[in-house]
Amino acid sequence: MAQDVSGDGVTDLVYRSDVSGKLWLRKGIAASGGGVALSSLATAANSSGGEDNEYGASGWSSSGRPHLMGTPSADGDTVPDIWAVLADGSVRFYAGSKTALTGSGTEIIGRADYWKTRITIG
Template sequence: MPWPELNDCEASRAPGDRDLVSVQDVTGDNVADLLYRTDVSGRLLLRTGKAATSGGGVDLNSLGSAAASAGGSDAEYAASGWYRSDVRLMRGTPDVNGDKIPDIWALMADGSVRFYPGGKSSMGAPTTVISTGNWTYKQALG
């Protein structure tokens, strides 16, 4: 699901170089954060949301641009290996492993399915749930 609508996309970037992974509270502050993939660098980036001044939820403007986010910039969540050519499909999900942090399921280029436990500031080590080749031609995950 390409995501060219981010307000702070640079003019030099091609439309659709970002994929939305999750909009959930990653940092544990009870405010939604935005996790996305950039195919320019093959990384996952975390944009921390600000609480809405209305008394509940998230200030949507804080998710619309890095400068307006709680951190003032997008933080690296996973350093490398997240190019579309490496990770064909992924889905951010609510907590699966009981640590109260959202997680990610990923379909790799070799057809394997991996579970990545989320962390408050970075991704945990993966577990291969389905071995190589079994899901090579799947069109959707989730």
């Protein structure tokens, strides 16, 4: 997802790495004319802080959680949240954090294979 996760008003990037099986947070830098300097999201070295930070611990590989979607806050705390369709077809909600996700999320929809092929539209 590309939204302001850190809460400084500048768009950040949260992405999955199948190499590590983790989620990573890359913090954006404000552009002089407003918005985010897109180049700050291009590489870890260009980002705010100069490195990507672990956002979701292991278990986020595409085999375990095939589909992910980041959305604006659904729980009212203003921090963007993450929704996942797991390999068993269940849909889980992960409350966003400004620094790193904690906990195992909340099951919103029980196992149903057809959710594996449904595409959510942000």
